[in-house]
Amino acid sequence: MFLLGTFYFFASFLVVTCISVIFSKNPVNSVLFLVLAFLNSTFLFILIGAEFVGIILAIVYIGAVAILFLFVVMMLDIQITTLMFNIKRYVPLALLFAGVILAEIIYLTVFKSSKSNISEIVRSSNNTEEIGNVLYTKYFIDFQLSGIVLLLAMIGAIVLTHVYRPSIKRQNIDKQNTTYSKDRIKLVETKSGEGINYNE
């Protein structure tokens, strides 16, 4: 009963935060609501006993992805009115995606319910080990492939955005550390009134 109550609390909170993400006027508030939504889904994962997945979700999405979102959104000067004007263009696409996801959920819950599997995973005391055992044996190739896809995406992003401009002066710390003072400074004895020949 307590578990059910907590579930409904977090689930309804999750829905409220998701709606707020879409409808809040300030984009920064949207991102903060998104963080709250991630946090609530973490709690939901922990509630069904999948604490590893829950915490990983928190680390990856709240600890890294949402921070970068916030980072970008804070620096953009977004005009809300133009955004509101354009919003109607995206409605069909959004409805399409929502429909696909809804169909998937219905398909999984109604036609392909695998309740025995879920309870088996939940009952084992340490689901970190369980996930590791499956991930690195049965799904090893898929796991590595997804890693390579992410690596490619990362390299692609760097290649696309990195512009090398030779006109900018950069500090080369390794080069600095490997030079000696005798290569750079020459101590010269000068007689008074004569000076030194610079080109010497």
Add this chain to the structure above:
Amino acid sequence: MYTWKKSAGAVQLRKGPNVVGPFGILQSFADVIKLITKENLLPSSSNKFLFIFAPMLTLILSLIAWAVIPVSSTYVIANINIGILYLFAVSSFGVYGVIIAGWASNSKYPFLGALRSAAQMISYEVSIGFVIITVLICVGSLNLIDIVESQKNLWFAIPLLPMFVVFIISALAETNRLPFDLPEDEATLVAGFFSEYSSISFGLFFLAEYANMILMSSLTVILFLGGWYPPLDIFPLNAIPGVFWFTLKVFLILFVFLWVRATFPRYRYDQLMRLGWKIFLPLTLVWVVITSSFLFYFGLLPS
């Protein structure tokens, strides 16, 4: 606080606090009373709710992490399976307090401080993550008590010495302490993300920073210095309760924090990023590979 001021005083050849109470012991209380009784100012152009919420969030995050810290083998509030991941998650949330504070102030310097802090904390979390992975490979469990108990005979600071050093330096960066306190750089950013804060809301940031420092020190002790175990398992040492050893080690690491703070000059921001991404990241990555292959080939992997 008192210890910090005294040790900074000692490094800088001053006396430190010596007026309030005998040897200035009551100085910290005087500071707290001063902070509480001051007027709390709200900048008129700030986002009021977030402005007040940010210091609270920072302090809450630094305090909830304590729930999983085992001070001795029996004294822990929540002994969860994934204790170390929980700590990692909570410490990565810490950046929200800073970034919200900087944005809600609606002022240039706090904003710049918040941006610096966000980039810095994400960068150093990467190396902290790899260091934690190295330790976890040696332990075979994510439970903090298991991590400490596997160090009964040999503290991880000895076989994993480079990781230990990297972890302490990253902990300095993660808690925004000198020489990495770029987010609150007085020389260029007034006071960084808490420029606009006054009175007790500033006090909360201050408290959270120190709570975070103590948290990172205890994490160092748990991961590398054998938690509550005495340095040698011989009679007069192992008769002393584990809480004492734990506290002693935490204070030792804290002293290193203060020592570094009073000794080193501040890094420049590009140097900070270079250290994080170009030195620590490859180093820790290579050490993960070295440690795991060493353990694998000598059959020492924990089952």
